[in-house]
Structure formats: structure tokens, C-alpha cells
Amino acid sequence: MGLWADLQWRGLVHQWTAEDLGQILETQKITFYNGYDPSATSLHVGNLVALTLMKHLQRAGHKVIGLVGGGTGLIGDPSGKSAERNLLSLEKVAENGKQIHAQIVKVLDASDNPPIYANNLDWLGTMGLLEFLRDTGKHFSVNAMIQKDSVKNRIEREGEGISFTEFTYSLLQARDFLELYRRHGCTMQTGGSDQWGNIVGGTDLIRRAEGARAFGLTVPLLLNAEGNKFGKSEKGAIYLDGAMTSPYAFYQFWLNTQDADVMRLLKLFTFLPREEIEAMDSQVGEGSRPVQKLLAETMTKQIHGDAEAARAIAASAALFSGDIAGLPTATLLEVFADVPAVELPRDRVAQGVALLDLLVESGACPSKSDARRQVSQGAVRLNGGEAVTGEPTLTANDFLDGQVLVIRRGKKNYSLVKLI
Structure with a gap:
């Protein structure tokens, strides 16, 4: 199976700008990029779709550019947003960008065909307003821009609409494509399906400014079988x-x-x-x-x-x-991170503390009478062991590593007691 057919079979292809793009990807080696908005400290599962496409293309011999939007992140992408973003500080965008860059590096192959990494603050941060308007803005029609879904939906919705700042975002992204074309010979941009309008704007800018052909390829929005957003x-x-x-x-x-x-x-x-x-x-x-x-x-x-x-x-x-006694304490706390937990002063258990009291304090049972009934029915287990009998008094020796007590009531109800 060829590269293009394999990408389609895997479900990684949604939209593309040229009918012969598949043939080009199979017969030529091109340079392409995918951009990431550093508006958060981490990428999420939804971002993995484009990253997976990037890695497939990289393994096929195409040169990948991972772009962090240190400049555009100061503006904010309106795509898929119903309201104006809160602007982040330069320091916060830079911090987020470093973390996202590290995650991209971890996913992409670094040996045979190493990626190129870039940050659009390198060119957008030094570009003057007049230069931007003359060299980039003149190639775009406002009439066409307001028809893009990311802009149109905000204009038609009651409220504040869209600011001029976010309105210009698509021009900045197009400029990224042009800069990467000039610096690295980049001729394709990939991204999520919500980026289609921005990507097409970049291919148009390269055609108008350089008389060259450029391409766009998007991955699908990730939904589960019920039609809800996956991830x-x-x-x-x-x-x-x-x-x-x-x-x-x-x-x-x-x-x-x-x-x-x-x-x-x-x-x-x-x-x-x-x-x-x-x-x-x-x-x-x-x-x-x-x-x-x-x-x-x-x-x-x-x-x-x-x-x-x-x-x-x-x-x-x-x-x-149920054999949890052998797990390291750190792993144990990770496994039970979401269950009800209570902290107990270590000196309180020095002389022993009644299990019935712990069952109530940890939320395992609503009352002492219920706790006594659960124990008598063999429904309470500690640290994955056998069912508790009687009404024992516990000390630090009963806690795993002298730190954590895992209480299980019934088959699936867990709670934790941590010594501090």
C-alpha cells in the first residue's frame, strides 16, 4: 500500500487542497509544517491526530517542521472559539511554548530524518506594522475573510463579536507559511480541520507573493462512536x-x-x-x-x-x-488519585486507632453502625488483603510503607487514609 492510501485507510486524511497531492507525497520529498498554539501548558489527545500524521510523513522521508506559535499565541486563534480569548503575557506564552516544544520532540523521530523546530516569534516579533500591511495585508480581501467560519460565526453571534486583533490572526498564520517557504522551502501545511480556512489563506499568499504552488492537508476532528468529542x-x-x-x-x-x-x-x-x-x-x-x-x-x-x-x-x-500490597507508594497514590481520601496525624495512630472510626472518617461508611455491619458481613478489606474480622485497632504497621491504608468496601468502593 502506498503512503497516501495508507494515510486514508488509517483515517488521517480529511481535506486537501490539490487533487494530485497524494501523488506528490508518494513521488517527491517535500518540507511541511504543523503549528501549535501555546495557549495551554500541554498538548492533549486531540493534538495527537496531527502529530501522528506528521510522524507518518516524516517516516516516509518528508521533512517536518514543528512550529510553536510564540508570536501568534500572543494574539489567539479565534477558530472554534465562541468568545474573545484572554490575552496571555509574553512570559506565559514563552513558558507554554517550551513545554509544548518538548512534547513535540518526544513524539517525532529524531534520528534518520530529524525535524526542524521553529518559533514564529522570531519573525513576527520583529516585523513592523507597515511592513506587515504592505507585504501581507494587501494580498487579502476583507470580503473573503469575513466569510470564514471562525470570523462569520462570531460576527453573527450576539455579544462582543470579534476584535480586530483576532480578526487578523489568519493573516499572521499565512505569514508563517510564507516565512517557512522562504526559509526552508516549506510547501505544505498540516493541521486540524478547524484550521482549513487559515491553511488555504497561507497557500494563497505563497501563490500571490512568490508565484509558487503550496498545499494544505487537514486531519479530521476526533469524535467517538456517539458523536462526542474524543479525548x-x-x-x-x-x-x-x-x-x-x-x-x-x-x-x-x-x-x-x-x-x-x-x-x-x-x-x-x-x-x-x-x-x-x-x-x-x-x-x-x-x-x-x-x-x-x-x-x-x-x-x-x-x-x-x-x-x-x-x-x-x-x-x-x-x-x-486486588494484590496491591506490592505496589510502590507513589504508584499506589497515583492509582487511587481520584478516590476519597483523608489525612491522619501520625501521632494519632501511635497508640492505635479503631478501624470503625477510620471507616467513617475516610468516607467508606456513613456511620459507625454501618461500618460495624459492613465488617460483620465480610465486606471490608485492607490493602488488598482478606476480609476484616472483628473490630481491630490499627497502628502505623498496618499502613503500606507506614504511609497509606487502602480501604475497600464491597467490590469497587475504595478510600484512602494517609499518614502525615
Whole structure:
């Protein structure tokens, strides 16, 4: 299968600006770029679609430019936004840009065909207003600009509309394309489907200013089988930064993929060969969820590395089996990050503290009478062990590593007690 057919089979192609783009990508080696807006401290799962496309093209021999919008990030992209963004400081944009740059570097290959990295503050930050208006603004029609969805939707919506600052964003992005064309011979821009209008503006600018041909290629908006935006959990977006979404939570997110979505995501996000992916189709729906496990392991390795993936898999297996006593305390706290927890002064347990009291204080049981009933019915377990009998008094020796007590009531109700 050729590159273009493979990208389409994987679901990575949404819109493209020229009918012969597929042939060009298969017969020539071009330079292309994808830009990232440093309005947040981390990329999220939705950004992985374009990053995956970039890596496929890079592996096929095309030169990739990863662009961080240190200049455009000071303005804010109106695409997909219903209201004016709050402007970030130069320092905050720079800080976000460094973190996003590090995440892009982690995903892209660095050996055989190393990427080029750029920051558009390098040219936008020194460009004068008159220069910008003469060399860039003269090539754009306001009539056409106000027909773009990112502008039109804001103008037609009641409220403040759109500021001139955000209105000019598409011109700045087009200028990026032109600068990268002049500096690196870049002839294609990739991005999400919401960037289509901005990308076309860049190809038009290169044609008008340089008389050259340039191309645009977008990836689809990521939706699940129910038509909802993919990449969200109950706690919000799934980030690539391990400090914002832990490797364990990242692994669990993929592990919990619905059967209706898992094959599509395996094609979309992984670099597994087509034959291996298609061979997994018959295993979708099996109780042990082998396809979800393959997806979760592959994605966690790609973003967080083999060691973190191994820890996430071990923690998941331990939680499933109930054998959590052997987990490191740090991993334990990560696994149970979302369960009810209470902190207890260490000196309070020096002489012992009644389990019934801890069951109530930790939120495991609403009252002592309920706690006593749950214990008598064999419904309470500590640290993954056997069901508790009687009404024991606990000391620090009963806490894992002398720090954490994991209480399980019933099959799935967990709570934590931490010693401080």
C-alpha cells in the first residue's frame, strides 16, 4: 500500500487542497509544517491526530517542521472559539511554548530524518506594522475573510463579536507559511480541520507573493462512536504532560475505549502494520479486552516511554487482582488519585486507632453502625488483603510503607487514609 492510501485507510486524511497531492507525497520529498498554539501548558489527545500524521510523513522521508506559535499565541486563534480569548503575557506564552516544544520532540523521530523546530516569534516579533500591511495585508480581501467560519460565526453571534486583533490572526498564520517557504522551502501545511480556512489563506499568499504552488492537508476532528468529542474524561481533557494526566490515568483512558471505537483508534493513532491491526478485529468484544490492552500499551509507550508503560500495566493488573500490597507508594497514590481520601496525624495512630472510626472518617461508611455491619458481613478489606474480622485497632504497621491504608468496601468502593 502506498503512503497516501495508507494515510486514508488509517483515517488521517480529511481535506486537501490539490487533487494530485497524494501523488506528490508518494513521488517527491517535500518540507511541511504543523503549528501549535501555546495557549495551554500541554498538548492533549486531540493534538495527537496531527502529530501522528506528521510522524507518518516524516517516516516516509518528508521533512517536518514543528512550529510553536510564540508570536501568534500572543494574539489567539479565534477558530472554534465562541468568545474573545484572554490575552496571555509574553512570559506565559514563552513558558507554554517550551513545554509544548518538548512534547513535540518526544513524539517525532529524531534520528534518520530529524525535524526542524521553529518559533514564529522570531519573525513576527520583529516585523513592523507597515511592513506587515504592505507585504501581507494587501494580498487579502476583507470580503473573503469575513466569510470564514471562525470570523462569520462570531460576527453573527450576539455579544462582543470579534476584535480586530483576532480578526487578523489568519493573516499572521499565512505569514508563517510564507516565512517557512522562504526559509526552508516549506510547501505544505498540516493541521486540524478547524484550521482549513487559515491553511488555504497561507497557500494563497505563497501563490500571490512568490508565484509558487503550496498545499494544505487537514486531519479530521476526533469524535467517538456517539458523536462526542474524543479525548475527554470525567476530569476533563487527557493531556500528554504526565504531571497533568498521569501515565496510569493515560493508560486507563485508552484501556476504557469502547468496542465501537477501538479498531478505528488503533488505525488512527498507532504505527502498527495494517496486517497486525486487521488481525485484531476478530478479538474486539472479548472479555479480556485484548485490543484495548494493545492500544493502551502502545499509546502509553509512545508518549511516556517503556518504563512508565510497564508501571501503568503492573498497577492496572494489581488493582484488577486486588494484590496491591506490592505496589510502590507513589504508584499506589497515583492509582487511587481520584478516590476519597483523608489525612491522619501520625501521632494519632501511635497508640492505635479503631478501624470503625477510620471507616467513617475516610468516607467508606456513613456511620459507625454501618461500618460495624459492613465488617460483620465480610465486606471490608485492607490493602488488598482478606476480609476484616472483628473490630481491630490499627497502628502505623498496618499502613503500606507506614504511609497509606487502602480501604475497600464491597467490590469497587475504595478510600484512602494517609499518614502525615
